[in-house]
Amino acid sequence: MPPLTIAITIGDPSGIGPEVVAKALTDPSLVSAANWIVVGDAEALNAASPGWTSPASTVSVDDLAQLAGHDLEIGRLSPDSGRAALAYIRHATQLCLDGRAQAMVTAPVNKEAVTLTGATFTGHTEYIAELCHVDAPRMLLVNDRLRVLHVTTHIALREACGISSDAVLRTIEIGDDALERLGLDQRRIAVCGLNPHAGEHGLFGSEDAEIIAPAVETARSSGIEVTGPLPADTLFVQALRGAYDLVVPIYHDQGHIPMKLLDFEHTVNVSLGLPIVRTSVDHGTAFDIAGQNKADPSSMKAAMKLAVQLAARV
Structure with a gap:
């Protein structure tokens, strides 16, 4: 070669x-x-x-x-x-x-x-x-301890709250392909909820149940190993402990903050799509x-x- x-x-x-x-x-x-x-x-x-x-x-x-x-x-x-x-x-x-x-x-x-x-x-x-x-590229952040792939990136938070099921589904699909390209044997994906406690069964918003959950179910039915929406505050802890290979945050800071806290010096940004x-x-x-x-x-x-x-x- x-x-x-x-x-x-x-x-x-x-x-x-x-x-x-x-x-x-x-x-x-x-x-x-x-x-x-x-x-x-x-x-x-x-x-x-x-x-x-x-x-x-x-x-x-x-x-x-x-x-x-x-x-x-x-x-x-x-x-x-x-x-x-x-x-x-x-x-x-x-x-x-x-x-x-x-x-x-x-x-x-x-x-x-x-x-x-x-x-x-x-x-x-x-x-x-x-x-x-x-159209609609995705941002993957990678370091030795964690990987995250955002549904949205450089847009206002109020716009990020208007996500669609199609955008979430496409992000999951791109993430599954990226893990394969990275050579991972396991491709376990977890999707963050948008609202506190992933909506708490509708108490804190309907987006998690009405938008994110259907996208996760569609991806799962196609053979992708994915779960969610899960509360973001505990999901990252679970991923760090080895439960998941990729976390899908919904908006920019939901994914960037934990990655930069974990390893600011060695985190890499990869453009997907x-x-x-x-x-x-x-x-x-x-x-x-x-x-x-x-x-x-x-x-x-x-x-x-x-x-x-x-x-x-x-």
Whole structure:
């Protein structure tokens, strides 16, 4: 099998993305695991890691020169950096769609910086889905202790409360397929309730019984090993103790909070429902420490490692 080629974006060049990419690429085990194409501006890489050069023949840089004629403002919100970050995403996505890369790994972008450019942007996952002409992608968070796959992500909580049975069912189906791709022998899925105590038999809302439960039953009847809706406050404890292989939270914070509490440094974001493999760090641009050589590359390294594993299974 030919060596895998994986694209890595540097994210918002004003943030810690260039630094964590440069640091991750000093790991010999990662450098040798694939051919890596760093997508970004060489200027930003050199600003983050003075004197940075490719550490091996397996690492190349697609210098898009998006910052040419602009001042790189490290640690500050900048529309120029937001515009550059979008260009990096588009380029890496196209590499994957064209078959020149088998996966992409993304460093963090800043939604506010992108919005300053006039673009409508709710997140990496949704933007890449738009580039791939795909509706309703899903966000999977993975670490060594837990996996969660959200029904909804970057929308207002009041909108998340308006979920449909079809959305819940599709998430369960995507999750079952993802567990198989991850090589798990068991694929036990549990779905969170939306309301406290999963509605307590209708005392705290009807969504759990009327929307979530029918989706779970339909998935179960198709052969998927799934249960729910279950109270979220105890479900995550049960999953940590080995009862389930995947938890399906209904909204963003219901899944993100436990994952970041468990292992903030090593949690990886995986986009599902796309025609390409995409993994990402699960942290932000951290402007407060950008340019100070304080950024921890652990999440980037974990994202790169998982991208290799997933791309090898496609």
